[in-house]
Every structure is written in structure tokens, then in C-alpha cells.
Amino acid sequence: xxxxxxxxxxxxxxxxxxxxxxxxxxxxxxxxxxxxxxxxxxxxxxxxxxxxxxxxxxxxxxxxxxxxxxxxxxxxxxxxxxxxxxxxxxxxxxxxxxxxxxxxxxxxxxxxxxxxxxxxxxxxxxxxxxxxxxxxxxxxxxxxxxxxxxxxxxxxxxxxxxxxxxxxxxxxxxxxxxxxxxxxxxxxxxxxxxxxxxxxxxxxxxxxxxxxxxxxxxxxxxxxxxxxxxxxxxxxxxxxxxxxxxxxxxxxxxxxxxxxxxxxxxxxxxxxxxxxxxxxxxxxxxxxxxxxxxxxxxxxxxxxxxxxxxxxxxxxxxxxxxxxxxxxxxxxxxxxxxxxxxxxxxxxxxxxxxxxxxxxxxxxxxxxxxxxxxxxxxxxxxxxxxxxxxxxxxxxxxxxxxxxxxxxxxxxxxxxxxxxxxxxxxxxxxxxxxxxxxxxxxxxxxxxxxxxxxxxxxxxxxxxxxxxxxxxxxxxxxxx
Numbered sequence: 001x002x003x004x005x006x007x008x009x010x011x012x013x014x015x016x017x018x019x020x021x022x023x024x025x026x027x028x029x030x031x032x033x034x035x036x037x038x039x040x041x042x043x044x045x046x047x048x049x050x051x052x053x054x055x056x057x058x059x060x061x062x063x064x065x066x067x068x069x070x071x072x073x074x075x076x077x078x079x080x081x082x083x084x085x086x087x088x089x090x091x092x093x094x095x096x097x098x099x100x101x102x103x104x105x106x107x108x109x110x111x112x113x114x115x116x117x118x119x120x121x122x123x124x125x126x127x128x129x130x131x132x133x134x135x136x137x138x139x140x141x142x143x144x145x146x147x148x149x150x151x152x153x154x155x156x157x158x159x160x161x162x163x164x165x166x167x168x169x170x171x172x173x174x175x176x177x178x179x180x181x182x183x184x185x186x187x188x189x190x191x192x193x194x195x196x197x198x199x200x201x202x203x204x205x206x207x208x209x210x211x212x213x214x215x216x217x218x219x220x221x222x223x224x225x226x227x228x229x230x231x232x233x234x235x236x237x238x239x240x241x242x243x244x245x246x247x248x249x250x251x252x253x254x255x256x257x258x259x260x261x262x263x264x265x266x267x268x269x270x271x272x273x274x275x276x277x278x279x280x281x282x283x284x285x286x287x288x289x290x291x292x293x294x295x296x297x298x299x300x301x302x303x304x305x306x307x308x309x310x311x312x313x314x315x316x317x318x319x320x321x322x323x324x325x326x327x328x329x330x331x332x333x334x335x336x337x338x339x340x341x342x343x344x345x346x347x348x349x350x351x352x353x354x355x356x357x358x359x360x361x362x363x364x365x366x367x368x369x370x371x372x373x374x375x376x377x378x379x380x381x382x383x384x385x386x387x388x389x390x391x392x393x394x395x396x397x398x399x400x401x402x403x404x405x406x407x408x409x410x411x412x413x414x415x416x417x418x419x420x421x422x423x424x425x426x427x428x429x430x431x432x433x434x435x436x437x438x439x440x441x442x443x444x445x446x447x448x449x450x451x452x453x454x455x456x457x458x459x460x461x462x463x464x465x466x467x468x469x470x471x472x473x474x475x476x477x478x479x480x
Contacts, residue, residue, distance in 0.1 A: 040071040042297035050296040055083020058302035060468030063264030072266040077273035077419040087252030091339045097412035103243040106462035116259040119250040131348025137399045156202035168231035172455045187223040208353035211380040212362040214426035215333035222427045278314040279444040305452040306421035320438040331423035333380040336387040336411035352400030359385035359396040387411040425452035425459035
């Protein structure tokens with residue numbers, strides 16, 4: 001069931017939407033599906049596999065484990081599934097409060113779309129893209145761009161990523177060009193930008209675009225990381241844009257979660273945060289926050305990296321992984337949907353990009369109704385804008401659309417959610433050399449399948465599916 005939340009203050013955010021968000025439609029939970037979970041093959045255990053975390057990584061791992069014939073349990077702290085994806089509705093439109101966009105350049109998620117016959121749609125849908133208005137907002141000014149300006153911006157992206165093929169010749173194999181990555185490991189996105197000779201228009205466009213990619217200050221995000229995304233998309237500005245902001249599931253990300261659950265039928269327990277994971281050598285004991293002890297042959301940890309320090313591991317988890325979780329990845333902003341009165345851009349679409357001084361780094365038309373428009377906007381620094389404050393959001397949006405009248409806005413602040421503590425993963429400078437070899441490393445009977453890590457589209461739905469699938473394969477080798 002989707003949930004619509006209106007007029008929520010920042011103080012009331014967690015009470016209204018945080019750990020208490022409504023469960024995804026069609027999910028069978030608790031004892032109702034325990035009979036379908038199969039018989040345990042591991043002597044003296046309640047389950048063959050316990051999956052901790054019910055996002056795309058966890059649900060993929062659970063489905064694949066069930067398909068391999070293992071009795072499987074999913075423990076999810078929230079009372080909904082989906083992790084950092086969250087299908088909802090706003091002003092009569094289907095929206096995604098977390099991860100949303102997919103593309104055929106992302107092999108894992110597109111294969112799942114094909115597997116279950118799910119449809120996609122474009123955002124925005126049904127608008128005349130030839131009538132697009134592109135606005136650049138910078139300190140003290142607002143400029144509507146022409147074709148020459150856009151060509152210049154495209155050239156700036158090519159200049160910025162001139163080294164990307166050298167850095168990421170094989171985007172799914174960082175070891176292949178590790179020397180190149182380590183040589184640039186200390187560079188932030190901002191460092192690379194400062195090293196280039198660019199026009200004001202070019203620099204503002206790149207600032208806004210990159211701060212949106214990481215949903216953070218460009219000084220906090222790794223240059224290696226944005227070059228990785230560019231390379232995964234095929235070293236193309238147009239393809240990168242399509243991957244990150246064009247296609248969504250027609251009936252929401254929840255439709256894929258539900259299809260996976262129906263296919264695998266693992267047992268699922270919601271509202272069950274985990275306190276401790278203990279490897280006893282021949283089994284794993286998982287203790288919930290309420291004190292329940294669950295005995296399994298193996299455990300798959302599919303939690304966001306920022307959450308790992310809140311879970312006790314025995315033997316202790318890799319201290320470097322816990323250190324990275326305490327530092328947190330750089331993604332810490334917010335995505336907000338905005339309903340405005342009327343149709344400011346006629347039959348077309350508005351795209352606005354701003355420099356680092358703007359509260360909103362990028363915004364574009366998401367949908368339109370008979371008497372309103374819906375914009376999606378990205379806020380890299382939550383200290384610059386309270387996304388639950390309609391008046392403040394209107395002021396920030398008017399930088400791009402001067403006469404906008406905001407009627408309501410809707411956002412989910414993932415940094416306030418204790419079970420995410422951040423948005424999508426954006427690595428910081430120096431993380432490749434310091435932490436990369438420690439991520440996604442199993443320890444005994446405890447396996448790690450986290451969407452924040454991996455060689456592919458980490459931080460995206462695709463990366464989460466890939467991580468969960470790989471973890472399930474490694475478990476299969478142990479269980480036989």
C-alpha cells in the first residue's frame with residue numbers, strides 16, 4: 001500500500017514516515033508464509049539462510065536462496081520492504097521517494113524487468129521535449145540556455161571526463177586499472193573541476209550536475225566515483241543522462257520487489273531490527289532488538305554501509321568496514337517533489353541547474369495535471385533547505401521559475417531514517433585505496449551483499465540486485 005504524506009514538518013518526519021512507513025502492497029509477511037519457506041536442510045538450525053535487510057539486495061538474495069532450495073528468512077527493520085526505494089503517491093501522481101530510474105545499460109535490473117515482464121515509462125511522460133526550457137541559476141543571475149550553450153556544456157563534460165577511459169577501461173573491474181585510480185584517489189569532484197579552464201556557464205552546469213549525482217557537496221565526493229558512473233554508462237553525456245533520469249517502472253519500484261517475493265516466497269518479518277550477529281562456526285545466531293534468537297546455517301547482511309556500526313558482530317566485523325560506516329559515505333541530501341499551481345512551461349519541460357550557492361542543485365518537470373505541475377528537485381545540503389517547509393521550498397524553486405506558487409511538497413529524508421542514515425552511496429576521496437578491498441568481504445558464515453559496494457552500479461537499484469545475487473551464489477557454494 002502506498003502512502004501519501006502532506007504538510008509534514010521536519011520534527012514530525014520520523015513519526016510520520018521514518019520507521020513507520022506503510023508496507024509495500026502484496027507482501028506476505030510473518031507466519032502467514034512460513035509454511036511456504038521450505039524445510040531447513042541444516043541440522044539444528046531454524047533456517048538455512050537469514051537475510052538481514054529487505055531492500056533490493058536482501059530480497060534478491062532471499063529469492064535466489066529460496067530458488068536454490070534453502071529455507072530462508074528476511075528480517076527487515078522497517079514495516080515495509082524496499083530499503084532506500086519507496087513507492088508512493090503525491091498529488092495523484094506515482095512517485096519514488098528513493099531510488100527510481102533504471103536503464104538497459106544496467107544489466108541486473110533490466111534483466112529483472114524482462115524476467116517479470118514489467119513495463120517502464122519515461123519521466124516526464126507525455127510532454128513535448130522539443131519545447132524544453134533549460135535554466136542555469138548562478139549567484140546573482142538566471143540564464144535561459146540556447147543550443148550553443150548546451151553544446152558548450154556537452155564539451156565541458158567531455159573535457160571533465162577525458163581521462164575516464166584510462167581510469168575505467170573495464171568499469172566492472174577496478175583492479176584492472178588500480179594504479180590509475182590510486183593516482184587520482186585523493187581528488188574530489190571539485191578538485192578536478194577546479195583544474196579545468198571552463199566558462200562560467202560550463203562551470204555552473206557541472207557543479208549542479210555533479211552535486212546532484214552524489215547528493216552532496218562536490219568537495220566530498222570522489223572523482224574516481226563520478227568517472228566510474230560515466231564509464232558504466234558508456235562514456236557518453238546523453239547515455240549518462242538517460243541512465244540517471246529517464247526510465248522508471250510504470251507501476252513503481254514496489255512492483256519488482258513484489259514480483260521477486262512472489263517468485264521466491266521467502267519468509268519475511270517486518271519491524272524486526274537486528275542487534276547482534278554471531279558466527280559460532282557451524283551456525284549463525286541472529287539476535288533481534290527484542291531479544292529473539294534465530295539460528296541459521298548462514299547469514300547474508302544486506303544493510304546500508306552507514307548502518308553497519310549499529311549492529312554488533314561476533315567475531316568483530318572488519319574494523320575498516322566499520323570505520324567507513326562511522327565516517328559515512330558522502331550522500332546526505334534530499335530529493336523533494338513539488339506541486340506548483342498552473343503550467344509554467346506549457347506543453348514542454350523545464351530543467352534547472354544551479355551552482356553550489358543554490359539550495360536546489362537540479363530540478364525538472366516530473367509530471368503535469370490539468371491545473372498543476374509536479375517538479376522533482378535535488379537538495380545536496382539539507383542545512384540549506386528544510387524540504388518539509390513549503391515556503392522555503394518555493395523560495396528555492398523560484399530561482400529557476402520566478403513566479404512559481406508552491407502548493408505542497410513531499411520528501412523522505414533518508415539521513416533521518418535510522419535504517420539508512422544516508423542516501424545512495426557516494427564514495428569519498430581516498431576511499432579506493434583505503435577501504436575498497438575491505439568491502440563485500442565475507443567472514444566465516446556471515447556473507448555481505450550490500451548495494452553500496454561492488455564493481456558495477458553501486459548505490460543504484462542495479463548494484464543492489466547484483467550484490468544480493470552474488471552473495472546468494474557464495475552461500476550456495478557453502479551450503480551445497
